[in-house]
Amino acid sequence: MKLLSTELYGNSPVYLQSLLLSLREYANSRKRYGMGYYRFLHQLSGMDENDRQSEERYQDQELRSLLRHAAEHSAFYRDFYGEDLADIRVASDLRQLPVIEEELFNERIDEIRTQNGRKKRAEPEISEPGQLPRLWLNNLDLQKQTAAMDHFKKQHGAINLDMKRATFYRGDFVPIGQKEGAFWRDIYYLNQRLYSAHHCTEPYLSAVVRNLNDFGPDFIDGLFESIVTIARFINDHRLLLDFQAVAVFVETGILSESERLEIESAFGCPVRRWSMATERSPFLSECAVGNLHFNMRTGVLEFTDKGEVLLTRFHTKGTPLIRLKIQEQWMPVHCACPCGSVHPVVRKPFKPISGFLQSRSRGKVTSLYLATVQGKFQQAAPSMQFVQNSLDAIEIWLSGTDFVPPQLEQDIIQEMEVIFGEDMIFTVKGRSNGLSEETGPAGLIINNLQFPRTCQSDYSTD
Ligand SMILES: [Zn+2]
Incomplete structure (x- = not known):
């Protein structure tokens, strides 16, 4: 992030900014798109989401591996669980383990982090006031999380890295004060053009749409607010796009029918939402029928009688997240989804006020x-x-x-x-x-x- 705030970056011409950005991202993405990414993506493609037995078997196996790892490498879990871990064979056994409140998790995060997460981390931690301490994730954690996300996109026809991707993104890669010129930057070898969310407002909208047309992305993703604003602009001005994207992916838990319609009619392709608001959130993604599924290859989501949501996330070997009571509100929907997936369907609780x-x-x-x-x-x-x-x-x-x-x-x-x-x-x-x-x-x-x-x-x- 530092690079972007330097004078060198800010004063460089756009092509040089794109190059600098690409270089920086190259270092980042070596972590993200390493062998672990390709291996897991390949493995996910070979699995069958409709087969309950094999999905559960995989989930249980991953769960045992995470627990074993936590008990061996994390001082906190070693003390916290004692001998109990040996009895946990399947996801429903998790009930035998204590719930971890967020407060405790934050307080003891240093002991929760594993040696293996700790070693990999070189930079000192910058924790801003009011912000939760970050999880330390190791490279394989990151690679598997990225692969799970890309597999979801692939299910809807978008192949990351191979296809052209337009991403609406909040960041200062385009200087915030910039009033004209390019409100986007390229990351060349990721095949990705980043559009500045700060500039997805009037009077820049027509320039952004014109550039989208030039770029001709195969799929679009990123910030929900920006995408819906662009879509509204396209519809209001009855603009016809020169490209055909396969899907638009938006990051949001709730998408109203009118917002969905807005995006779909602007881009002429389906919109698929996903949700993972923070690194302590469950990974949820929408299926072809329009339901939000919890991806059970990435963890275990539990709902208690009191309406609490407990999350265990597999790809957190650097800072194991096990039965953490999370703030986000989700409810289970007890039904078999018409899409055939056995991954549990969830939804936001209804709001009683506007009832x-x-x-x-x-x-x-x-x-x-x-x-x-x-x-x-x-x-x-x-x-x-x-x-x-x-x-x-x-x-x-x-x-x-x-x-x-x-x-x-x-x-x-x-x-x-x-x-x-x-x-x-x-x-x-x-x-x-x-x-x-x-x-x-x-x-x-x-x-x-x-x-x-x-x-x-x-x-x-x-
Ligand atoms: Zn479904």
Whole structure:
């Protein structure tokens, strides 16, 4: 990073900046695209995501290898686990190990780091206030993480390094004060053109789009905000692009239907999102059906009864990350994805505040109305939840009981018909084990209409 802030870089002509950038990236990418990268990429291509048995076998094997490594090389884990590690054979055995709170992880990170991660790291650590201490990853960690990402892109037709890649990136590789000229730089031998996210704003947008046309990328990736801004600009001005990309990859957990449409109509190809906000985040990627899967070849993701998310990441041999309680909120979706992958599907919790359900003939019905219904039946059913999976039907779940008296059912349906109209189907169901995972953020109503591509009918089954 240092190179970019020097005067030498800032005062050089663009072609020289690109050359300097390429040179710097050459050193970096030797770490990233070493033999370990190619080997793992090749291995991933030979695996079958639809085969539960082999995927689980691989996951268990990687898990044991990480645990063994942690116990042998990390002073922290050696003390923390004691003899317990020998009993952990498969991912579900992880439950026997204690959860690591983020605070403890940060405090003891020096002891968590393994000798093998420590040795590789030459530069002193710069930790800015408010920033979490970095994981130290060894080269093979980095190579395998990169390969997992590139395999995901490959599944959607984009072959990194071979194909031309346009990346929207936040950084000072283009001086931030620059007002004209090129708002992009090339990394020649990676076949990549970096576009400055700082310059994905008016009045630079038309220059950026013109250059995209000149460059003609095979695929586009990088910052979600920049890509959606460019897409909106292309659509608003009805610009036709001269190139055909195979896919656009955006880094975001949530993508609304309108944003997806914006990007897809601008570039004329599918958009695929992925998520790994930090090095302590799970690697999630979208499949061809539009669901977000946790890549179980990169770790184990656990969900506790309390709604906590625990992450074990395999490619962290430099700083083993095992059962770390992470801040990011994700929920499991218990269904088989139509794409065939056995990697678990996850989603963000729903936001209760903007909550509404949809009436077939009367439009939006806010949670206020449903709170009134709940109030009416308080006596007979202390806790209710309204779940909508399709425009035609709403399920009403009563918790704490398996049995719903017919009269109560009748009364509730009648009440719903008054609010929503009579052209919908209402089903009243009971569940004895409480609201399980759907409590907390989900609360009174769950509107699954926002997630049209998932196997909705399975959302509320236990
Ligand atoms: Zn899928």
